[in-house]
Amino acid sequence: MLSIKNLRAKIDNKEILRGLNLNINPGEVHAIMGPNGSGKSTLSNILTGKKGYEIEGEVTFEKEDLLKLEPEERAHKGIFLAFQYPLEIPGVNTNIFLKTSINAIKKARGEKEFDAIEFLKLIKKKSADLKFDEKILSRQLNVGFSGGEKKKNEILQMSILNPKLAILDETDSGLDIDALRVVSEGVNTLRNQNNAFLIITHYQRLLDYIIPDYVHVLKNGQIIKSGGPELAKNLEKLGYKDFN
Amino acid sequence: MDSQIKIDFENFLNKENFSKSQIQLKKNNFNEFVKKGFPNKRIEDWKFSDLNQIIQTNIKKLNFISSDLKQEDFEITTIKDFEHNKIIFLNGKILKVDFSLEENDKIVIQQNHNINADHIENSLVSLNSAFVSDYVKFTVKKGYQAKKPLIFYNYLTTDIASSALNIRIDIDLEDGSSLNVVDLSNQNLNNNFINIRQNFHVGENAILKKYFLDTENSKNIKYIYNNLDLAKNSHLEYFILSSGSKFLKNDITCSLNNQYGSISLNGIINLDGEKHHEIKTVINHKDENCKSYQLIKSVLADQSKGVYQGKISVDNKAQKTDGYQLSRALLLNDQTEFNAKPELEIYADDVKCSHGSTSGNIDEDSIFYLMSRGLSYHQSKQLLVNAFLNEVLEKITDEKIKIFIKKLTGLTNEY
Ligand SMILES: Nc1ncnc2c1ncn2[C@@H]1O[C@H](COP(=O)(O)OP(=O)(O)OP(=O)(O)O)[C@@H](O)[C@H]1O
Numbered sequence A: 001m002l003s004i005k006n007l008r009a010k011i012d013n014k015e016i017l018r019g020l021n022l023n024i025n026p027g028e029v030h031a032i033m034g035p036n037g038s039g040k041s042t043l044s045n046i047l048t049g050k051k052g053y054e055i056e057g058e059v060t061f062e063k064e065d066l067l068k069l070e071p072e073e074r075a076h077k078g079i080f081l082a083f084q085y086p087l088e089i090p091g092v093n094t095n096i097f098l099k100t101s102i103n104a105i106k107k108a109r110g111e112k113e114f115d116a117i118e119f120l121k122l123i124k125k126k127s128a129d130l131k132f133d134e135k136i137l138s139r140q141l142n143v144g145f146s147g148g149e150k151k152k153n154e155i156l157q158m159s160i161l162n163p164k165l166a167i168l169d170e171t172d173s174g175l176d177i178d179a180l181r182v183v184s185e186g187v188n189t190l191r192n193q194n195n196a197f198l199i200i201t202h203y204q205r206l207l208d209y210i211i212p213d214y215v216h217v218l219k220n221g222q223i224i225k226s227g228g229p230e231l232a233k234n235l236e237k238l239g240y241k242d243f244n
Numbered sequence B: 001m002d003s004q005i006k007i008d009f010e011n012f013l014n015k016e017n018f019s020k021s022q023i024q025l026k027k028n029n030f031n032e033f034v035k036k037g038f039p040n041k042r043i044e045d046w047k048f049s050d051l052n053q054i055i056q057t058n059i060k061k062l063n064f065i066s067s068d069l070k071q072e073d074f075e076i077t078t079i080k081d082f083e084h085n086k087i088i089f090l091n092g093k094i095l096k097v098d099f100s101l102e103e104n105d106k107i108v109i110q111q112n113h114n115i116n117a118d119h120i121e122n123s124l125v126s127l128n129s130a131f132v133s134d135y136v137k138f139t140v141k142k143g144y145q146a147k148k149p150l151i152f153y154n155y156l157t158t159d160i161a162s163s164a165l166n167i168r169i170d171i172d173l174e175d176g177s178s179l180n181v182v183d184l185s186n187q188n189l190n191n192n193f194i195n196i197r198q199n200f201h202v203g204e205n206a207i208l209k210k211y212f213l214d215t216e217n218s219k220n221i222k223y224i225y226n227n228l229d230l231a232k233n234s235h236l237e238y239f240i241l242s243s244g245s246k247f248l249k250n251d252i253t254c255s256l257n258n259q260y261g262s263i264s265l266n267g268i269i270n271l272d273g274e275k276h277h278e279i280k281t282v283i284n285h286k287d288e289n290c291k292s293y294q295l296i297k298s299v300l301a302d303q304s305k306g307v308y309q310g311k312i313s314v315d316n317k318a319q320k321t322d323g324y325q326l327s328r329a330l331l332l333n334d335q336t337e338f339n340a341k342p343e344l345e346i347y348a349d350d351v352k353c354s355h356g357s358t359s360g361n362i363d364e365d366s367i368f369y370l371m372s373r374g375l376s377y378h379q380s381k382q383l384l385v386n387a388f389l390n391e392v393l394e395k396i397t398d399e400k401i402k403i404f405i406k407k408l409t410g411l412t413n414e415y
């Protein structure tokens, strides 16, 4: 599904990714762990099409060159990023934004757009599943949301858009214990043979709920070690200092 | 000044039937204009908008009097969204009045042929006084609350081109009355200089809400001199949407003459192409316990230019004044220009006054966030622009008019 070959990225002449390789197949869950500043969010940004990087290497998504697509085209093809720091957008109503978003994607795919009632039903169900207080959706997008509410809002969007490849950038940071469980259940219900997840986290605990197929260690812009779930457990004990 | 204006003025005086004293008054105003000419950037109030230059580059040869008006059959499209009273202006003169939704004799309309002898240091006001004829004065009678809003429709006949049009409207709200007015300043023809003078008087305990909308693209150059006089405990809500004309300057002087008067002045300057708009305000707090609130937001695209000059002046007897003014501009392009000149002039000591001005670019990280959810760049930008401007639209307190304006402009995310 996703294939990254020798990906290098610079910003303002600072090298961040230095030859990163990764393959993700449908049905797989990959976790990436790594020290602060190692390039995890940079990788997420590049996969979703953020501008401003000098990029070398090859990234294909379902055999198509991903790097030449605009961010919204990637969203239309089913790539979703739950932001580490979701942005506050004053003046934009959350519900209206969610509807605009899903309908933009449906339209691009040539599907029938949701009308107000269909959308309301969907929103009701999804927010109930995630134990997300619907009232918050009538507020301005992420404005004044607590840290955890912002993260839950990202997961709500993920479950509405039902992406093929979902990248979760430290979604667990800032979630309380109950919310962590609910969010994990949300991911687990979406999980199927046709989609894939790339989960960036600092904490092994999340991976007790969402059992990954692979765990990778990203350090200094490269994946320096890959393994199964046990790798995360070792990391938790030993830290990153012994990995080089 | 070239001789064309003198010939036009002579013809104008010959055509209209003015009394001797009126002719003298008009001549005085005319001479004053000829002496000063159109304002240019050397005049402090015009330093960001050189009108003389703007007229010269946009209108080759300006006529000061149009040929005799021919009545034409043109379609008058009126608004269907809500019930309203109508006044249809043709070339600044009344063509049709419909007040059927109101009680009889509560709103009185007079056509005035004669101007009074007031003097204002402003060459465009002098020009207006020299050439205006048959201007309109509305009076809302004491204690009468208009049931429905009043909409001004403005039309021009097709023989109006490269003309200077001088229009005057006076509105007088007697004590305890109220009226909501929508002024659709959408002249359909191009390349004219439209010089409007408006005098509003809001009586004791009266409430006037005025919504000025310039939304249709045109090459017209417009100047509006607004003189707003507020009596004790009266309120004026003034909304400006400045967007369609090539050049537009709203020049507002508001006097809070008596205790507990208040004005809420909210404006949007939303421009593209090479448009150039200005809002200039002077709020004079002349007595205690008055409030003024101003919020101006500008969005500038392409090579457009926006200006906001706002002055709050507080007399020494105007204690407990509350004066607030904020200007925010969003520049969508490096080639746009925004100038703000806030000014406070305070002679009383117990006052609360604040002013602020910011301008910035659209936040690319926010755009990326929205695009990552499937919205195009254009859609994302529009969403952010609308969100930015929505705060001003939300200041509109007449709900029906607010919905109408949101629909008319598309400046809303509520679809
Ligand atoms: N716009 C930028 N200009 C300069 N340096 C940048 C820029 N964006 C990111 N960096 C740098 O790139 C490095 C990688 O940042 P990135 O956000 O990808 O790290 P991360 O692995 O997600 O870290 P964390 O675990 O703290 O979230 C950091 O050293 C960061 O300071």
Ligand SMILES: [Mg+2]
Binding pocket: A040, A041, A042, A084, A169
């Ligand atoms: Mg990060």
